[in-house]
Amino acid sequence: MNKSLLLLSAIFILFTASCKKDSLDEVQSVSQSFQLSFAAESADLGLSAVNTELTLTNKANGLVLKAKSDANGAVNFTSITPGNYSVVASLIINAADYLKLTGIYTEDDIAFNGSLDASIVAGSAPLALNLKSGRLGNWVIKQIYYGGSNTTNGAVFRDQFIELYNNSNEVLYADSLYISQVHGGSTRISSLDLTKPAYLANGRFNWANSIGMTGTNPNTDYVYAKTLYMIPGTGKQYPVQPGTSIIIAQNAQNHKAAYIGADGDAVSVKDPSLTIDLSKADFEVYYGNISTVNPLSSDVDNPGVPNVKVLLTGGIRDMILNNNGYEAIVVFKTTVDPLSLKSFPAPDETAVTSATKLYTQIPVSALIDGVDIAHTVAASRSAKRLPDGIDAGFTFTLGGSYTSQSVIRKTSKSLSNRRVLKDTNNSTEDLDYLTLADATKTVFK
Amino acid sequence: MNKFFQLFLLVLLPAAVFSQEQTAADSLYIYEQAAKNIRFIRLGATQLQGAKISKYGMAGLSYGSGSGHFRVAQEAEKSREAKFFTEGVSTLDRFKLYGYFFFKRSWDDSLAFNQKGIKNSIQPAYFIAGKAGDFERQTFTGGGIISYAVKKDKLFISTGIDYLYNSTAGSIDPRALVYTYKLIFNPEISYRFDNQVIGLGVTAGYGDETVTVKIKNKNFGGSQAFPDRISYLNYGYGFIQVSTNDFFRKNTYTGLNLSYAGQLKDWNLAAKLSYLVTQEDNQFKLENGIQFIDFETFQLQNYTVDLLASKKGRRNSQQVSFHYSKDNGDDQLISLAARNYTYKRDDAAVSYSYLSPVKRGKNYEWEAGLQYQSAYQKDAAASHVLKYTVLNPEIKNIRYWHQPNRDLLSAAVGLAARLPLNTDVQVPATQVNVFTSGVVYPDYLYWSSKAGRASFKFNYATDRLIQKFRTGLSFETSYLKNLSPVNNQFNTAFVPSDGYFMFNVGLNLYL
Numbered sequence: 001m002n003k004s005l006l007l008l009s010a011i012f013i014l015f016t017a018s019c020k021k022d023s024l025d026e027v028q029s030v031s032q033s034f035q036l037s038f039a040a041e042s043a044d045l046g047l048s049a050v051n052t053e054l055t056l057t058n059k060a061n062g063l064v065l066k067a068k069s070d071a072n073g074a075v076n077f078t079s080i081t082p083g084n085y086s087v088v089a090s091l092i093i094n095a096a097d098y099l100k101l102t103g104i105y106t107e108d109d110i111a112f113n114g115s116l117d118a119s120i121v122a123g124s125a126p127l128a129l130n131l132k133s134g135r136l137g138n139w140v141i142k143q144i145y146y147g148g149s150n151t152t153n154g155a156v157f158r159d160q161f162i163e164l165y166n167n168s169n170e171v172l173y174a175d176s177l178y179i180s181q182v183h184g185g186s187t188r189i190s191s192l193d194l195t196k197p198a199y200l201a202n203g204r205f206n207w208a209n210s211i212g213m214t215g216t217n218p219n220t221d222y223v224y225a226k227t228l229y230m231i232p233g234t235g236k237q238y239p240v241q242p243g244t245s246i247i248i249a250q251n252a253q254n255h256k257a258a259y260i261g262a263d264g265d266a267v268s269v270k271d272p273s274l275t276i277d278l279s280k281a282d283f284e285v286y287y288g289n290i291s292t293v294n295p296l297s298s299d300v301d302n303p304g305v306p307n308v309k310v311l312l313t314g315g316i317r318d319m320i321l322n323n324n325g326y327e328a329i330v331v332f333k334t335t336v337d338p339l340s341l342k343s344f345p346a347p348d349e350t351a352v353t354s355a356t357k358l359y360t361q362i363p364v365s366a367l368i369d370g371v372d373i374a375h376t377v378a379a380s381r382s383a384k385r386l387p388d389g390i391d392a393g394f395t396f397t398l399g400g401s402y403t404s405q406s407v408i409r410k411t412s413k414s415l416s417n418r419r420v421l422k423d424t425n426n427s428t429e430d431l432d433y434l435t436l437a438d439a440t441k442t443v444f445k
Numbered sequence: 446m447n448k449f450f451q452l453f454l455l456v457l458l459p460a461a462v463f464s465q466e467q468t469a470a471d472s473l474y475i476y477e478q479a480a481k482n483i484r485f486i487r488l489g490a491t492q493l494q495g496a497k498i499s500k501y502g503m504a505g506l507s508y509g510s511g512s513g514h515f516r517v518a519q520e521a522e523k524s525r526e527a528k529f530f531t532e533g534v535s536t537l538d539r540f541k542l543y544g545y546f547f548f549k550r551s552w553d554d555s556l557a558f559n560q561k562g563i564k565n566s567i568q569p570a571y572f573i574a575g576k577a578g579d580f581e582r583q584t585f586t587g588g589g590i591i592s593y594a595v596k597k598d599k600l601f602i603s604t605g606i607d608y609l610y611n612s613t614a615g616s617i618d619p620r621a622l623v624y625t626y627k628l629i630f631n632p633e634i635s636y637r638f639d640n641q642v643i644g645l646g647v648t649a650g651y652g653d654e655t656v657t658v659k660i661k662n663k664n665f666g667g668s669q670a671f672p673d674r675i676s677y678l679n680y681g682y683g684f685i686q687v688s689t690n691d692f693f694r695k696n697t698y699t700g701l702n703l704s705y706a707g708q709l710k711d712w713n714l715a716a717k718l719s720y721l722v723t724q725e726d727n728q729f730k731l732e733n734g735i736q737f738i739d740f741e742t743f744q745l746q747n748y749t750v751d752l753l754a755s756k757k758g759r760r761n762s763q764q765v766s767f768h769y770s771k772d773n774g775d776d777q778l779i780s781l782a783a784r785n786y787t788y789k790r791d792d793a794a795v796s797y798s799y800l801s802p803v804k805r806g807k808n809y810e811w812e813a814g815l816q817y818q819s820a821y822q823k824d825a826a827a828s829h830v831l832k833y834t835v836l837n838p839e840i841k842n843i844r845y846w847h848q849p850n851r852d853l854l855s856a857a858v859g860l861a862a863r864l865p866l867n868t869d870v871q872v873p874a875t876q877v878n879v880f881t882s883g884v885v886y887p888d889y890l891y892w893s894s895k896a897g898r899a900s901f902k903f904n905y906a907t908d909r910l911i912q913k914f915r916t917g918l919s920f921e922t923s924y925l926k927n928l929s930p931v932n933n934q935f936n937t938a939f940v941p942s943d944g945y946f947m948f949n950v951g952l953n954l955y956l
Contacts, residue, residue: 023775023784024775024777024782024783024784025783025784026783026784026785026787026825027778027781027783027784027785027825027826028783028825029825029826029827029828029873029876060685060686060687061677061685061686061687061878062669062687063876063878065875077875078873078875079828079873079875079876080875080876081684081826081827081828081876082781082826083826150663151663324667375667376667376668376669377667377669377675377687378687379686379687379688380667380687396669398668398669398670399664399668399669399670400666400667400668400669400670401667402663403664403668403670405670
């Protein structure tokens with residue numbers, strides 16, 4: 001019996017040993033350092049990157065980490081989960097310090113921003129971030145209502161609008177102001193095949209590989225317009241007072257009430273509290289008179305509200321903003337005819353035919369303001385569309401699509417006669433959201 | 446084989462065993478020492494052959510509930526369950542059979558951070574959401590042991606079969622729908638030397654789980670406005686990702702066991718030593734809908750030792766039991782090409798019981814036990830570690846009354862304590878997320894709390910109700926309470942405190 005027991009024990013030990021698999025090396029939480037520096041145009045001004053705030057957003061779970069740089073412009077994050085992150089750096093130098101350091105007088109504080117999308121893994125080398133000071137325009141985008149309202153009880157997307165604000169201390173004229181939706185990818189970065197030449201390592205379109213591309217720095221010196229709208233006017237026809245706004249509506253209708261659509265049927269909502277009255281908008285976008293477009297029945301011209309000029313339709317049926325936030329809006333003025341600017345196919349196009357969509361190349365130098373919008377859920381975000389000099393960050397509503405929410409610019413300071421809105425060219429810092437979009441032009445954050 | 450057909454067969458097995466039954470078995474279940482002997486029979490064919498019981502059977506219906514705030518974070522605030530259980534042993538010529546069937550329907554109220562199919566299963570990949578929701582579960586298990594004497598009273602070949610089917614459905618967004626299936630075979634060969642039986646068995650089995658999660662209310666989908674409605678896929682113990690991607694889990698079970706049942710002088714001995722490897726492959730379905738791709742694999746090794754020594758004498762009966770179980774698990778997270786989740790558990794329990802002889806229709810039993818529990822969970826990517834070691838001493842007194850008209854009554858009172866020996870949590874500030882504050886910190890508070898438990902159990906069996914059967918009523922209740930205030934140093938929303946109350950009532954038929 002003892003022999004039998006020994007044999008059985010031996011079998012047991014052999015079996016347990018053979019079933020055990022080898023363990024892999026354990027995942028290590030990682031440290032990642034960033035080295036901040038100023039872009040070439042500011043590099044010799046004697047500025048210090050100390051106290052630049054770096055914001056890391058984990059794209060998998062939305063976890064946000066913040067840290068500030070040391071005197072050498074270095075920022076180190078220790079013990080973080082390896083993965084994909086969006087990184088946004090933001091530095092504001094007040095006007096007095098800026099004068100002291102550079103000898104250059106500015107009326108307002110100067111903002112420097114930088115961003116990148118990084119895959120942070122063990123052993124990653126320090127990542128460089130360039131801080132750029134964008135153009136701080138007198139016009140700013142105050143509110144973008146891109147999400148739309150409930151698809152059953154609300155107005156879906158037909159109540160979308162953009163609000164522009166005069167952030168200066170003088171009267172501005174909206175005449176010939178251009179508003180554009182910028183083209184970019186709408187696929188979450190994790191689903192992209194980044195080995196394709198159409199993409200940069202951070203998932204953004206690599207416009208350098210667009211068919212027929214000419215010129216230098218096509219990814220940083222230009223944006224590519226999908227739609228192009230121009231506010232009409234003779235030059236001084238549409239004055240906008242300091243601290244006031246204009247609203248460009250997709251449909252300048254009172255969406256709380258029913259109205260007769262282009263097909264003669266009523267366009268109505270079940271729950272008026274979910275939507276807004278845009279009948280007093282300053283401008284509307286009307287596609288109904290464009291011969292190449294099959295307009296939506298909800299696109300009804302309000303004769304009391306002037307229409308913007310639709311220079312590029314974008315191949316869509318109205319000024320429809322992407323409900324999920326795969327969108328970026330820019331405003332600009334230019335002395336040249338924007339239709340004379342070059343157009344290019346998206347970088348993922350491998351051939352150009354008569355059906356290929358082309359996107360107009362707008363120089364960043366012409367842009368006054370821009371806002372990059374992102375999907376509410378970090379894991380669903382696509383790559384940014386705007387260069388850092390225009391918007392180093394991104395913004396989104398908390399509720400996401402069809403929740404009646406809009407993004408709105410924060411107030412930087414309140415003066416006796418107007419509010420100055422925050423404009424550091426970093427929408428992560430500059431914008432907040434409203435739980436119900438507001439078209440009265442009187443709401444501020 | 447069709448799952449429902451398998452289930453049908455397994456329902457029939459205990460029924461077939463019952464049909465041969467002739468002897469009442471209430472004392473086998475009501476006497477604690479005898480009940481432990483029955484539990485050993487369920488362990489395998491060698492124990493079945495070694496047991497001196499040739500026939501018994503029972504069927505029972507019960508309803509139980511548990512509620513309270515002193516619980517781990519991934520347990521429901523209130524749970525209810527209704528159960529039906531039947532089992533039996535029978536001997537037919539050269540065959541000795543054991544069969545069982547178990548059906549449970551359970552309802553969890555306010556269960557957060559746990560969208561698992563089987564609530565307490567050890568698995569790294571599962572959905573979580575902060576919203577405390579309602580879940581309904583249906584569990585069927587069934588199976589048994591068929592043992593055949595190839596050489597009468599000498600050599601036995603046997604196989605055990607265990608089947609499980611579970612469905613879990615949540616009704617609050619994000620709502621899980623999980624179907625779990627498992628079929629395990631335990632072939633065994635046993636040999637009798639005089640009054641000793643020794644056996645060697647292997648385990649082979651397969652299981653799968655379909656895991657889906659849905660958000661019905663459109664307002665919650667793709668929104669950050671309701672943080673507790675965000676569905677995350679947990680890859681271990683804190684490495685989480687926003688996800689509603691359904692997945693499929695495939696399990697294989699392989700194992701080996703050694704069993705012994707026999708007699709040494711006045712002592713009846715039973716022992717089982719087993720080793721089981723559970724290999725788990727978690728897979729996403731590719732877009733073509735046919736192929737699957739692994740995203741995380743997990744291997745869990747379990748070592749278990751069970752010993753039972755019983756001495757039945759004229760003056761008293763004594764019993765010593767020992768149980769030791771050890772789990773070692775680690776995963777492979779494909780996206781990081783490394784090991785993320787580590788799970789270790791050691792559980793040891795020893796108990797001694799003394800049963801006095803029956804005098805004037807009465808006797809009593811004292812039982813003293815000590816349990817040692819130690820667990821360690823680590824998520825490397827999220828740098829989360831929770832470990833604890835607790836000691837649970839328990840003492841129990843049971844009184845038995847035998848009435849002349851064949852009534853049997855028992856009442857048991859138990860007192861137990863939970864003494865934390867070593868508890869530690871490690872999470873860097875940069876890694877704190879919803880799982881940390883919702884699960885890891887509250888569980889640390891729970892396991893680091895000193896607690897006491899009082900229990901009461903009542904059993905009554907009689908043949909007055911139904912003439913052909915012995916009928917039993919049972920009632921069991923316990924209350925677990927923290928003995929010191931919980932210091933919520935992490936400022937978590939959920940703090941385990943204020944006790945946990947359980948009760949169970951049952952109606953049994955002893956055949």
